[in-house]
Amino acid sequence: MPQSQRQIEERQLRKERILSGALQVFKKHGIDGATMDEIANESGFGKATLYYYFKSKEDVLTAILLDGWLKIWESLEPVIAQQHSPRKTFVNVLIKIAENAQKRPGLFEFLFNVPKVVKIEKQPWKEYQDRLYSVIKGLIEDGVKSGEFPNINPNHMFKALGGLFMGLVFMGDREEPVTDKDVEKLLNQLITDPTLPTN
Amino acid sequence: MPQSQRQIEERQLRKERILSGALQVFKKHGIDGATMDEIANESGFGKATLYYYFKSKEDVLTAILLDGWLKIWESLEPVIAQQHSPRKTFVNVLIKIAENAQKRPGLFEFLFNVPKVVKIEKQPWKEYQDRLYSVIKGLIEDGVKSGEFPNINPNHMFKALGGLFMGLVFMGDREEPVTDKDVEKLLNQLITDPTLPTN
DNA sequence: CTAATTTTCGAATGTACATTCGATAAAATA
DNA sequence: TATTTTATCGAATGTACATTCGAAAATTAG
Numbered sequence: 001m002p003q004s005q006r007q008i009e010e011r012q013l014r015k016e017r018i019l020s021g022a023l024q025v026f027k028k029h030g031i032d033g034a035t036m037d038e039i040a041n042e043s044g045f046g047k048a049t050l051y052y053y054f055k056s057k058e059d060v061l062t063a064i065l066l067d068g069w070l071k072i073w074e075s076l077e078p079v080i081a082q083q084h085s086p087r088k089t090f091v092n093v094l095i096k097i098a099e100n101a102q103k104r105p106g107l108f109e110f111l112f113n114v115p116k117v118v119k120i121e122k123q124p125w126k127e128y129q130d131r132l133y134s135v136i137k138g139l140i141e142d143g144v145k146s147g148e149f150p151n152i153n154p155n156h157m158f159k160a161l162g163g164l165f166m167g168l169v170f171m172g173d174r175e176e177p178v179t180d181k182d183v184e185k186l187l188n189q190l191i192t193d194p195t196l197p198t199n
Numbered sequence: 200m201p202q203s204q205r206q207i208e209e210r211q212l213r214k215e216r217i218l219s220g221a222l223q224v225f226k227k228h229g230i231d232g233a234t235m236d237e238i239a240n241e242s243g244f245g246k247a248t249l250y251y252y253f254k255s256k257e258d259v260l261t262a263i264l265l266d267g268w269l270k271i272w273e274s275l276e277p278v279i280a281q282q283h284s285p286r287k288t289f290v291n292v293l294i295k296i297a298e299n300a301q302k303r304p305g306l307f308e309f310l311f312n313v314p315k316v317v318k319i320e321k322q323p324w325k326e327y328q329d330r331l332y333s334v335i336k337g338l339i340e341d342g343v344k345s346g347e348f349p350n351i352n353p354n355h356m357f358k359a360l361g362g363l364f365m366g367l368v369f370m371g372d373r374e375e376p377v378t379d380k381d382v383e384k385l386l387n388q389l390i391t392d393p394t395l396p397t398n
Numbered sequence: 399c400t401a402a403t404t405t406t407c408g409a410a411t412g413t414a415c416a417t418t419c420g421a422t423a424a425a426a427t428a
Numbered sequence: 429t430a431t432t433t434t435a436t437c438g439a440a441t442g443t444a445c446a447t448t449c450g451a452a453a454a455t456t457a458g
Contacts, residue, residue: 203456206455206456234444234445234446235445235446235447236445236446246446246447247447247448247449250446250447250448255446255447256446256447
């Protein structure tokens with residue numbers, strides 16, 4: 001009954017080990033292609049042990065996603081709280097996401113691609129994903145309203161940025177973190193800031 | 200032995216019926232989630248009959264994709280052959296793709312999203328997909344070189360356009376075909392034509 | 399009309415997992 | 429140390445399909 005602190009921590013560590021192995025397998029074979037056998041091997045436990053820590057395969061997947069989105073969201077909250085102009089906040093948000101992606105390579109690419117594949121409703125991680133998306137959309141809308149962004153359909157801009165940003169963060173072979181210069185450049189390529197003269 | 204023409208045609212028709220049912224099921228449940236049972240129901244044949252026309256489930260999927268990409272490519276060839284400026288050709292290519300998408304709604308969205316999910320090498324349809332992608336990338340590169348497009352990394356532009364264009368073609372509730380006006384607008388939103396003055 | 403062929407299909411087969419069992423070991427507790 | 433709790437795991441179970449069988453309609457050919 002006492003459940004020592006160390007015990008709890010080690011238990012958590014073991015869960016993370018499993019999650020980390022599972023992520024590799026998911027990325028290698030896709031969600032449906034991944035087997036519990038391989039996840040067990042990859043993470044160094046017996047197959048049955050996985051079920052000691054997680055209720056099901058789906059539960060493992062959900063844990064990965066919830067964990068990831070939660071971490072993104074938490075890292076973003078302070079950035080959003082700062083009261084800067086939409087454009088500035090926007091840049092900071094993108095930088096922060098890029099930072100996250102750099103810190104745990106692989107996880108975030110998975111995070112941003114999985115939604116296309118998973119169907120089931122009521123995924124707890126969706127809440128955080130939705131929050132992030134509406135913040136970004138809100139920033140774009142505000143930027144358009146205040147004239148900081150050109151008058152483009154926010155939905156379109158969102159989509160364009162999605163593709164562009166993913167390209168920058170995930171496809172680059174670079175090791176260096178994405179800087180605000182990078183993001184500014186990206187933004188300037190995508191949308192010419194109407195308050196600046198075109199060179 | 201004679202195999203009358205009608206016989207051959209009807210056979211072809213039946214194959215298409217199966218493919219069409221299969222597409223619905225694939226879109227509804229995803230590739231792995233789709234069962235041969237449901238495809239059989241949906242297309243109005245007995246399960247075993249599917250195997251009279253197709254070697255396997257994967258074969259059904261491949262047929263859908265090969266068919267789709269081939270049709271896109273064929274419709275695009277004349278457009279590409281015309282010797283216009285990169286920007287003009289580019290617009291025409293996008294319009295043509297949008298036309299295709301409008302003609303067979305559902306198929307093309309599937310076509311453009313599936314690659315992210317399928318792994319196996321040597322997919323025959325990949326050849327056409329690759330051709331299309333390199334044509335588009337080539338047009339962008341030419342446009343940048345000739346100064347018709349601003350000096351953006353072609354890879355970035357490709358990705359941004361991907362997101363944007365898919366948004367325009369697939370997400371719109373619109374019934375009307377996508378016009379060259381639409382595409383031009385899209386292009387102008389994405390990249391300010393450097394030869395024109397910014398308003 | 400009779401034989402060959404093409405087409406159709408439900409039921410049987412086989413397999414690849416996800417999940418559970420039942421037992422054991424290791425660690426914590428008293 | 430004795431006992432309880434926690435952790436581990438390979439083998440057994442069950443199930444959901446993909447694929448094949450074997451037989452029978454339906455159609456075509458002679």
